[in-house]
Amino acid sequence: MHFTLLFGGVSFEHEISIVxxxxxxxxxxxxxxxxxxFLDGNREFYLIEADSMKSSYFAKQxxxxxxxxxxxxxxxxxxxxxxxQKISEGVLLNLIHGGDGExxxxxxxxxxxxxxxxxxxxxxSVVSFNKLYTKTYAKSLGVDVLDYEVxxxxxxxxxxxxxxxxxxxxxxxxxxxxxxxxKDLEYAKDSAFEYDIEAIVEPFIQGVRExxxxxxxxxxxxxxxxxxxxxxxEFLDFNKKYLDFSRTxxxxxxxxxxxLESKMREIxxxxxxxxxxxxxxxxxxxxxxxxxYLNEINPIxxxxxxxxxxxxxxxxxxxxxxxxxxxxxxxxYNYIDSIQRxxxx
Amino acid sequence: MHFTLLFGGVSFEHEISIVxxxxxxxxxxxxxxxxxxFLDGNREFYLIEADSMKSSYFAKQxxxxxxxxxxxxxxxxxxxxxxxQKISEGVLLNLIHGGDGExxxxxxxxxxxxxxxxxxxxxxSVVSFNKLYTKTYAKSLGVDVLDYEVxxxxxxxxxxxxxxxxxxxxxxxxxxxxxxxxKDLEYAKDSAFEYDIEAIVEPFIQGVRExxxxxxxxxxxxxxxxxxxxxxxEFLDFNKKYLDFSRTxxxxxxxxxxxLESKMREIxxxxxxxxxxxxxxxxxxxxxxxxxYLNEINPIxxxxxxxxxxxxxxxxxxxxxxxxxxxxxxxxYNYIDSIQRxxxx
Numbered sequence: 001m002h003f004t005l006l007f008g009g010v011s012f013e014h015e016i017s018i019v020x021x022x023x024x025x026x027x028x029x030x031x032x033x034x035x036x037x038f039l040d041g042n043r044e045f046y047l048i049e050a051d052s053m054k055s056s057y058f059a060k061q062x063x064x065x066x067x068x069x070x071x072x073x074x075x076x077x078x079x080x081x082x083x084x085q086k087i088s089e090g091v092l093l094n095l096i097h098g099g100d101g102e103x104x105x106x107x108x109x110x111x112x113x114x115x116x117x118x119x120x121x122x123x124x125s126v127v128s129f130n131k132l133y134t135k136t137y138a139k140s141l142g143v144d145v146l147d148y149e150v151x152x153x154x155x156x157x158x159x160x161x162x163x164x165x166x167x168x169x170x171x172x173x174x175x176x177x178x179x180x181x182x183k184d185l186e187y188a189k190d191s192a193f194e195y196d197i198e199a200i201v202e203p204f205i206q207g208v209r210e211x212x213x214x215x216x217x218x219x220x221x222x223x224x225x226x227x228x229x230x231x232x233x234e235f236l237d238f239n240k241k242y243l244d245f246s247r248t249x250x251x252x253x254x255x256x257x258x259x260l261e262s263k264m265r266e267i268x269x270x271x272x273x274x275x276x277x278x279x280x281x282x283x284x285x286x287x288x289x290x291x292x293y294l295n296e297i298n299p300i301x302x303x304x305x306x307x308x309x310x311x312x313x314x315x316x317x318x319x320x321x322x323x324x325x326x327x328x329x330x331x332x333y334n335y336i337d338s339i340q341r342x343x344x345x
Numbered sequence: 346m347h348f349t350l351l352f353g354g355v356s357f358e359h360e361i362s363i364v365x366x367x368x369x370x371x372x373x374x375x376x377x378x379x380x381x382x383f384l385d386g387n388r389e390f391y392l393i394e395a396d397s398m399k400s401s402y403f404a405k406q407x408x409x410x411x412x413x414x415x416x417x418x419x420x421x422x423x424x425x426x427x428x429x430q431k432i433s434e435g436v437l438l439n440l441i442h443g444g445d446g447e448x449x450x451x452x453x454x455x456x457x458x459x460x461x462x463x464x465x466x467x468x469x470s471v472v473s474f475n476k477l478y479t480k481t482y483a484k485s486l487g488v489d490v491l492d493y494e495v496x497x498x499x500x501x502x503x504x505x506x507x508x509x510x511x512x513x514x515x516x517x518x519x520x521x522x523x524x525x526x527x528k529d530l531e532y533a534k535d536s537a538f539e540y541d542i543e544a545i546v547e548p549f550i551q552g553v554r555e556x557x558x559x560x561x562x563x564x565x566x567x568x569x570x571x572x573x574x575x576x577x578x579e580f581l582d583f584n585k586k587y588l589d590f591s592r593t594x595x596x597x598x599x600x601x602x603x604x605l606e607s608k609m610r611e612i613x614x615x616x617x618x619x620x621x622x623x624x625x626x627x628x629x630x631x632x633x634x635x636x637x638y639l640n641e642i643n644p645i646x647x648x649x650x651x652x653x654x655x656x657x658x659x660x661x662x663x664x665x666x667x668x669x670x671x672x673x674x675x676x677x678y679n680y681i682d683s684i685q686r687x688x689x690x
Contacts, residue, residue, distance in 0.1 A: 041676030059678035108453030331386030
């Protein structure tokens, strides 16, 4: 199968996306034909050779010598002396974590320009990127979430300590801080408001168990990963969490009952269908007093959570063959005449 | 001031958008410099001359002789013999009702390519386009909405008759039908599911009063329109409603108490701020037993609801001078080295 790995993006996780792309290249190149498109910090697309897929190539800005790509209804193309040369892109894999990739901008571009892609669609992106929308979306489906309140810089949380403050709109651990007592509040607010104009506050539960479950839907059937119980620190900070992004080794299955695993799958299915069709997502759960709470939805998890699956290559191929279609809208000109006639013009 | 009117789009309201653009041309051309960009049914952008701004020009496909525009980080441009010629676009006015314009695709494109525009941003688009998200968004702000349930083709509503079925995702009256008794159900479902795979059901309240209030925010101050009580039919169907789109004559202010008007403004402000900044929207309310319910949010109302304002030209200019800025994200390469080092590569 032919895939185009798209990575980079104007995002606080720009570098992590590069790591994900390098990791997936190694995983996919034996079974699939691959192309590589890099989106740089100025939102220019570049065509990258397979041999150049090394982190220093981007960090040292060597990519700038490469062909710049334009996007149109013909797909991606580069300029030759007299024309635009279309590149032979396969199905795009959207590997851009955070801004651009997970906030809905690229989904919109792909839908607008008619490109096939694996990744969250527009609504799915907005629902998972904004932590308030994730909460209200989950609640509307009867899925439990931790209590929360939204604050702005001028508003203080009303929750009892300890609580955790997160920027409302980043899909990662960036800017997250715990306030254990009043003296921590200013720092916690500062760190969240460096990244967004709104923040979400949740109770901080010491030693809470966390579980991650990834999966996707192919022809009305769900494919689930194993459930992972990530190593616990107080919470995973950016450095720690994103070492994960280059992971390929398989992880230990969490030691949980079949009943709990079924319950998690049931919640995953509610969250996923239909808006996350076309993407491979990871749902992160809290487990408190025998009850599951949805923590967050990662619509483009680090290295696509490949390490949670037995046969990642086969799954990604199946998913790429089962992408949702856009609703067909044919433009017609039936009303215009009657409207203009009614106006006497 | 310099504005570029963008209209058309792959939308069931494509024609209506043309009517809005023609209407706004007449309103704005005396005080502002205008350009015109048409997005056709194949999602190609065309530069249109002022003299060609007549509905038959589009219905008869004469626009196809015009310059096709490409979109890049340099903005809109057309091809000349040896290069791309940038057009001198002003602030874009997004006048594309429904798909593309109101669903978040064009907001994404404008943000991605760094264009200034008046119109709903990405999140605001998704929240107003999807009627379920409008409900959950309103509820999360403490704003009342009518009861609802979401159905798919295989599911029947559990509500008592009469109820109204609407496609979940269209921003207009298209596909909406009332089921007064069981025999109406199949037709009502058919008409909704012609346009979407999900539909929303609400109780149908005979003779309910409706009020519309438009407005926008400029430098932390709200500018509100007069409140209109639209003419009541059972409900306004597509033909009837969209004659409105070419309206310029002022309407009669609704005969309501100051208290009710204040209450409406209060709800409007909650809904608007901050996600609708940069747009002029219209909130439509139901008024039942002394209580206001948000019905829908129109982030690009027909002819921009100009007829509800005293000095539309001045308002649109103020709004264009107060567009929200995108959060600045500088891409850096600090983590990559440490991550790669940790992996020993």
